[in-house]
Each structure stands twice: as structure tokens, then as C-alpha cells.
Amino acid sequence: MELMNNYKETILIVDLDAKQCDTESLSEDMVAAGLGGAGITTALYEQYKDRDPLIIGTGFFTGTFMPGGCAGVVSAKSPVTGKLCHVPFGGYAAVELKLTGFDFVVVLGSSDSPVRLWLHDGLSDLDDAADIWGKDVWDSVDKIREAYGDEMIQLLVIGPAAEAQSKASQFSVNYWGSFDKSALGAVFGAKKLKAIALRGLDSLDVAEGFFGACVDLKNAICAGAISGKYGLKDIAKDIGIDAGAIEKLASMTHRNNAAYNCPYAAAAFVKYNEAPTAVDMKGHPAPGCLITDIQGFAALHGAGLDAGQAMEQCFRQGIEPEAAAKAGKTDGVSADAGKAGAFSTAVPVSIFGSGQGDAGWQKRQALAAVLGIDPMLMVMAPEITEAKIVELVQMSAEWDDFSAEELDRIASAVIAKSA
Amino acid sequence: MDLKVDSLKCTGCRICEFACNYHQDETISSIGSSLMFYFEEKKNYYGMMVKRAKTLYLGRPEGEQLLKPGEQIEGAGASAKPILLRVACDCCADEDDGPLCVRACPYGVLSLEG
Numbered sequence: 001m002e003l004m005n006n007y008k009e010t011i012l013i014v015d016l017d018a019k020q021c022d023t024e025s026l027s028e029d030m031v032a033a034g035l036g037g038a039g040i041t042t043a044l045y046e047q048y049k050d051r052d053p054l055i056i057g058t059g060f061f062t063g064t065f066m067p068g069g070c071a072g073v074v075s076a077k078s079p080v081t082g083k084l085c086h087v088p089f090g091g092y093a094a095v096e097l098k099l100t101g102f103d104f105v106v107v108l109g110s111s112d113s114p115v116r117l118w119l120h121d122g123l124s125d126l127d128d129a130a131d132i133w134g135k136d137v138w139d140s141v142d143k144i145r146e147a148y149g150d151e152m153i154q155l156l157v158i159g160p161a162a163e164a165q166s167k168a169s170q171f172s173v174n175y176w177g178s179f180d181k182s183a184l185g186a187v188f189g190a191k192k193l194k195a196i197a198l199r200g201l202d203s204l205d206v207a208e209g210f211f212g213a214c215v216d217l218k219n220a221i222c223a224g225a226i227s228g229k230y231g232l233k234d235i236a237k238d239i240g241i242d243a244g245a246i247e248k249l250a251s252m253t254h255r256n257n258a259a260y261n262c263p264y265a266a267a268a269f270v271k272y273n274e275a276p277t278a279v280d281m282k283g284h285p286a287p288g289c290l291i292t293d294i295q296g297f298a299a300l301h302g303a304g305l306d307a308g309q310a311m312e313q314c315f316r317q318g319i320e321p322e323a324a325a326k327a328g329k330t331d332g333v334s335a336d337a338g339k340a341g342a343f344s345t346a347v348p349v350s351i352f353g354s355g356q357g358d359a360g361w362q363k364r365q366a367l368a369a370v371l372g373i374d375p376m377l378m379v380m381a382p383e384i385t386e387a388k389i390v391e392l393v394q395m396s397a398e399w400d401d402f403s404a405e406e407l408d409r410i411a412s413a414v415i416a417k418s419a
Numbered sequence: 420m421d422l423k424v425d426s427l428k429c430t431g432c433r434i435c436e437f438a439c440n441y442h443q444d445e446t447i448s449s450i451g452s453s454l455m456f457y458f459e460e461k462k463n464y465y466g467m468m469v470k471r472a473k474t475l476y477l478g479r480p481e482g483e484q485l486l487k488p489g490e491q492i493e494g495a496g497a498s499a500k501p502i503l504l505r506v507a508c509d510c511c512a513d514e515d516d517g518p519l520c521v522r523a524c525p526y527g528v529l530s531l532e533g
Contacts, residue, residue, distance in 0.1 A: 064447060065437070065523070092433065099448065138461075152458070174460060203448035206441060215522050222525055254463060258430035261437070263525035265430035269463040279427075279464075279480035286461050 001028050002398040005205045006036070006060050011044070012102040012124055014117060016191055017109035021124040026103050035393070036060030038086045038369035039410045041075035042417050044106050045084055051108040052077070054187050056156065056196065058103050059372015063095040063204060063260070065214035066392060067221055067384070068377035070260035072097055073369045074156070078182035079190075080167050080340040084418045085182045086369045087344055089173050090259040090292075093154035094372060099200025111192040118148060120199045129194040134160060136316040137172045138286075144197050157195035158188045159318025161333070165189045168323035168333040176290040177315045179344035179375070183336060185318055207396050214392070220383045221263050225352045231256035232268035235376075236294045239348045245298040245307065249291070252276050252308050257290065259374055266376045267292045272308040289315060293346045296321025299337075303328050342418035343369065351380040366411040420510045422454075422518065423532045424467045424478025431456065431465050435520035435529060442511050442519045453508035454520060467528075472507045478528075 003009050003026070011024045026040075034040040037059035044055050054076045061069040072094025078085045097105070101122035114133035118125040132140045137159040145153050155174050162169035162185030170180035171188055188194070229238075233253065236246045252270035254277075259267070271278070271288035278287070289312045291297050296314070301307040303325040313330035314321045322337035324330045339345045343365035349355050356364065361379065368378040371389065378384060386404055393402050439452035449456075457477075458465045466479040475486040488503070510531060511518040521529045 065434070065441075067525075151460075201448070201450050203440075203444075203446035203450075206445060206447055211438070211441060211519070211523075218523070218525055255427075256430060257463070258432040258525075260432060261434040262430075262432050265432075265526075281459070281462070281464050281479075281481070283462060283464075288463070290463065 001031065002207070003028060003031060005207045005210070005396050006064065007031070007103045008098065008101045008202060008204075010102050011104040011106060012119070014105060014107045014124070014126065015109055016107060016111040016115065016193065019111065019115070019126055021126055035370050035407070035410050037062070037073050037372050038075060038366065038414045040104060041073060041086065042084065042414055044104060045075055046417070048106060048108055052110070054107040054184070054191060054193070056097065056105040056107075058094050058098040059370060060393065061396070062372030063098040064396065065206070065211050065261070066371070066373065067214060067218040068262050068374040068381070069372055070094060070262055070374050071368060071372045074171065074180070074184050076184050076187045078184065078340050079165070079186045080183050080336050083342070085184070085340065085342050086414070086418060087171075087178065087180045087182060087184050088369060088375045089156065089178055090374055091154065091173050092260050093156065093173050093198060095260045096154040096198040096200045098204070099202045100198055101200070101202050105196070107191060107193060110190060114192045114194050116144065116195040116197060117193065118197045120148075121201060132194055133163065133192075136160060137318050138175050138316050140195060141175055144195055148197060148199070150199055152199065154198045155195050158185045159316060161318045162186050162189040163194075166319075166334055167336040168320055168327070169318050170320040172315060172318055175315055177293065177296075177311070177321065179293060179346040181320055181322070181337070181345050182340040183320070207398060210392070210396050213395060217383065217388060217392075218263050221377075221381045224381065224383045225354045226264050226380055229264070229352060231265055232291060232294055235266060235348070235351055236298070238352055239294070239350070241294060241298045242302060245301040248301055248307055249294075249297060252288065254278075254288065262374050262377055264377060264380060266374075270308045272306075288312075293321055295346060296325070299325030305330070342415065344375065347375045347379060349379070351376065354380050354382045362415055363411055366414045367407070370410055370414060420531045420533050421471060421476070422469050422508050422510060422520070423530050424469065424476070424483070425528050425530070426466045426478040426480050428526050429465065429467065429478075429528045430526055431458065432525065434523045434525075435467070438519040438523035439508070442514065443506055451506065453505055455502040455505070468502050470502050470505045470507050475502065
């Protein structure tokens, strides 16, 4: 097994009680046992269970040429379910985390004052966050990027709802909320951890032939179930979202965005402060927001709220949109929407006819969380077969005896231990 | 031959940057790429810059533009500057199957012209 094509081989341990950071090696034994992502965060959770761990992990293929290799996972005990759950995060944040030089971050205990964690260039700084505690997510993102002097810094950050440890809260990826339906934002809040800021300028090696094999798989995905489909609107139509909500989404959509290396653009940037057709650089400084959680958007529309503006309010306060829709408002929301689970229910069970039922969905989500593949793509791209995954793991890590049985064992263990 | 960007087809997945870096130094990263993703996140304004031998090519949503050394775009943020230090695009002249960025892009954003 050769780890350097997939990992930087470093785990960061952040002890908030002592306000200290330390590192451990990511060993071949740990990768053999759990492969990556949730397979390893689950093992770390069990190792540190008595210190209420919050674990951020990158998947085996995060940041590689594997199509959809954009995802990381936040693993912790959900304040809603009381059980271990795994929330995916994408965009560029997980890639940025791996390229900081840290594959996994284990946050233990709690701080007696607000802090933010700044990871960059193989360094970890635990900085005071009193200046942004109480500020909304958008202000916090702006202030952190300004403080560290880089517009491309990626963030996992919380707003006032999670600071107050609300079960209706979620952590946010940059400005735009997340797939957190399990109130893991409140775990950040309980630890007084306002944000994790990431800027990675490191690199990964690449196995011989891996680039070409990934291009071939990308071409097969593009010619497969997603062929002829485009953007969040087509997903919304396929999963039976209310026609009025789809019309609202379509009327405001500016561009559809894709996460790192994703062959399907599953996020819609909607504009409501200027014309959606405006492409000029000099337009409104904050013309709208990025929608990834179509079910949250539809729920807010169904609750009679202006869905675009309501999503912005949820993002700013760090409130899970379906919880806000259930309450019929975007402030003072305290109850969750009842959507918490081991994996994020923001991901539909079936997209473009490619679902495999509830059990199949759970296994695909477990694999996505282990491998670092976009969880939506894992549902809508049956071309990412388990045989193809095994072939690419073998190739990337020069690990000839990795088998389908091992992949199945790892996914099953993640599911069993978070149930 | 030069690389051309059809910016309105771009979804911002950025795999082209990483593919280019792989061509330049056989690793996955974005810092050695001849292409650079320019992004103003809150406006969702994005496009690609390509470092050419004597010019900087901008594939922007408003259209294409060529800049000479020293020229700057009005309103551009700090992230527009570091590409001037990068290696110029060679259109992957030594690659049998064409430029890696073109092959990696799922959206048909990139092509060769000239």
C-alpha cells in the first residue's frame, strides 16, 4: 500500500480543554481497517469517545482525480439523535483541508472562550474568536478571510443558532449552509469553536495511469444517467419537488455550480437583489445565495416564505432550512425538523432513476462518506460501481489485494456503528 | 495553438487547474497550474485566467480579454495577481491525447484554437 497518492498521513488532535494542538500519524493499519473518511472518523470517534469528539475527515479520494472527489465528512454524536452521524461537506473545503497537510482533525473537549482553528501550510493555529462570536455566518466568513488575508480560504463556520446550541442549527460551509440536518453545528457551539479556516497549498502524488482511468470514468458518468440533465432544477423535477418551488428556483437561477471535480452541477446560485441574467463583475455586492439543499428551499417556499431570501436568513443565522420551514419563520427557531439520521437526508434516495431503495441509499452514502465522493453523485451515477471503486483504490494506492469484500466490510461497519 | 475558455459553460469545478498542475509537475495541486480560477464568491462571479507566453488570457462571463504584462482589470481582487508568476500554458504539446485540462473538464469549457 502506498498512502502518498491519497493522504498526507497526518491526523491533527485539537485539545480545546488545554488549548493545544498535536499531531499523530495516519498509519497504513488505520487505512487498511477503515480506508478513509467515515471509516476512519468512526475509529477515531471510538478511540476518543469519552471526550465528546468532533471529527472532520477527508475521504480516500478527496482532492484526487476521482470524479466527484470533493467531499469530506464531519462525524460526531448528534444532539438530536444521540448517535454518531456523518454529515458530508463539499464545495472546495474538503480538498482544501487535505492540502493543508491534515487528513483528519479530531477536536476534543471544549474551550472556555470562543476560538477558531486556522489550518494552513501544515500548521495549526488555535486563535481567539471573541471578535466574531455572536456575529452571523456571512460577517464571520468575511472577517476571517480578511484577518488571514486570503479570499480563497474555505470555512466550516457556525452562526448564532449553533452558538446557542439549538437543535435547529447547522454548521455552514462558507456562506451557504450545509447538508447538516443533525445539528452538528451545535457541537461546534458547545465547544465554543466558531470556525475552522482552511487554506491548502500542498500536493498529492498520482499513481501511474490514475488520471486516464478517472477521465474514462468521468466520460462514462457524463454519458450515463445524468446525460441530458443539468442543474439543480432537473434534480428538483426528478425527485417530485412542488412545481411552484421549481418555478421559483428556475426564475431566480443565475448559474449552476459544481463542487470540485463534479461532473454534475448540483448547486444553483439564485439572485434576488439583481437580475439573474446579470453577469457583470461590478453588480450588487451580495446579489443572492447558493442553493444546494433543494428540499430546504422547497420547504421554505411551501411555508409561504420568499424562499431565496429565507434561505439567506437561514444561512446567516446558521439555521437548518427545513427546521425554519416547520416553524414558519427564520428567527427564534428552536426545534429540529425531524430529519436527522446517520447520513444526511438532504440527499434524495433516488435521482434520475438511479436509486437502489433505502438500504441501497444507505450503502451508497456510507461509501461516499468513506471515499470522499459527492453524496449526490453517488446516488445519480450508477457508473461508479463497487468494482470500479475497488479497481481505482488498487491503482491509486498500489494496493493489489484490496477487494470488494473489504469495501463491503468497511461500509457495513460505518453503517452499523452509526445506527 | 492557444487554449480558449467558454466561460458561461463553466461550473467552477476547478478540475482543469489540477489537471494542468499534473501536467506541469505530476502532482495534484493548483499552485503550479497555468490556469487559475478567479472567484468572487458572494457575487458568484467566476472565470478562468490562462497564463500564455506573452499575454494573460481571461475567459470571463462578459467575454474574452487579453492583457499584456502590467495591465490589470478594474475591480479585480487580490486573487487575480499570483498567476503572473506561473509557467505559461504549452497546450500540453507532449501529450498524445491533447491537453489534460480539456480531457478532464466535464462541461466542454476548454478547447484549442489557432
